[in-house]
Amino acid sequence: MFAWKLASVLLLACALIFHQPVTGGGPCNDYQKQEILRMCDPLKSTPIFTPARDGLCCKAVRRVPVRDMLCIAQLLSPLERAKYSAVKICSFKDACDWTQNHQGDVRNNHDLN
Numbered sequence: 001m002f003a004w005k006l007a008s009v010l011l012l013a014c015a016l017i018f019h020q021p022v023t024g025g026g027p028c029n030d031y032q033k034q035e036i037l038r039m040c041d042p043l044k045s046t047p048i049f050t051p052a053r054d055g056l057c058c059k060a061v062r063r064v065p066v067r068d069m070l071c072i073a074q075l076l077s078p079l080e081r082a083k084y085s086a087v088k089i090c091s092f093k094d095a096c097d098w099t100q101n102h103q104g105d106v107r108n109n110h111d112l113n
Contacts, residue, residue, distance in 0.1 A: 027064070027065045027066065027068045027071050028064050028065065028068055028071035028072050028075065029075075030075060032060070032063060032064045032072065033072050033075045033076070035060040035063065036057075036060050036061065036064070036069075036072050036089060036092070037080070037084060038060075039056040039057045039059070039060040040057035040060065040061070040088075040089070040092060041057075042084050042085050042088035042089050042092075043083065043084060043085065044083065044084065044085045044088075048087075048088060048091065050095050051092065051095055051096065053095075053096055053098060057092065057096070058092070058095070058096035061092045061093065061095075061096040062096060067092070067093040067096060067097070068093070069089050069090045069091075069092050069093045070090055072089055073086035073089045073090055076089075
């Protein structure tokens, strides 16, 4: 009886971990992921950096709805996860935010023009 319960728990855990519902399109897609990887180059082997807000990396980040970098990180294949840093990818959301300066202070509205 214990083996049956253990198998049920493992099956439930796998279903919860690997569940990806088909909703007809999520907040991000593979094309956007490829653009982030190409323009931002978030390799694990390179130091953490802050991309220029008007650079190609941040332009690619802002093309993702609500700059959802967690969505981009979740699209990484196992080989890409070995090569690229999900932490760096997720950090691009705040780094490319026009409403904050690099120290995290909110800008005045006239600074955005």
